[in-house]
Amino acid sequence: MIELKTPEEIARMHVAGRFVAEVLTEIGGLADVGVNLLDLEHHARAMIRRRGAESCYWDYAPSFGRGPFRNVLCLAVNDAVLHGLPHDYVLRDGDVLTADLAVGIDGWVADSARTVIVGTAAEEDLRIVHATEEALEAAIALARPGNRLGDISAAIAAVAHRHGYPVNDQFGGHGLGRTMHEDPHVSNTGRAGRGLRLRPGLTLALEPWFARTTDRIVYDPDGWTIRSADGSRTAHSEHTVAVTEDAPLVLTRRESELR
Known part of the structure; x- marks a missing residue:
């Protein structure tokens, strides 16, 4: 069931979205050589606690996971791309790090992800990050x-193919609002002119993610972390977006993207 939001409800989601953007900006700034993933996780926990927000990830237990997720960030490194379980890992020069965060504030949710390169950036890593953006x-x-x-799905796939990246259709974007995952599913590949007609009040998390040389995935033994099946590096970019009568409204836009 798809729930269209009123302008007032979208404004409340925007409050959550601004906070998500703030946290991801800080996490991206802290991600440096020698920093442990668990330090980033604990920093995000402290920010959420101070704000009085609620993590959408804590105790999340979907059918594809192994037990409840007991963290507030998804942190994925190099060939890992989705649902990365924070663990005792110290970032190295050249690592590709994806941070994904969803929180609720006063009953309304926003979700976003960004990929950053730690230290020295390889050209091919910059290229795949920029392609997802x-x-x-x-x-x-x-x-x-x-x-x-x-139209949205086809546009994502067209960019991937233009850069030479295959596209996985198992995980993609989704509706959200009162909860983190609502209808509809938004595939990262599809046919233009097909599917649900977009209407004002529809709120979507759009999240292209690519692996350099495969569209297949594998799971870590932790039951959560998803990696490219061939070990190639990955990137993931996500924003929460509201369809309005006018232009699309990005609810999780970071300050650095507005300059």
């Missing part, structure tokens, strides 16, 4: 009344 912006531009969900 480009795909995300292409998807956002089409989040307008009258377009269809397939």
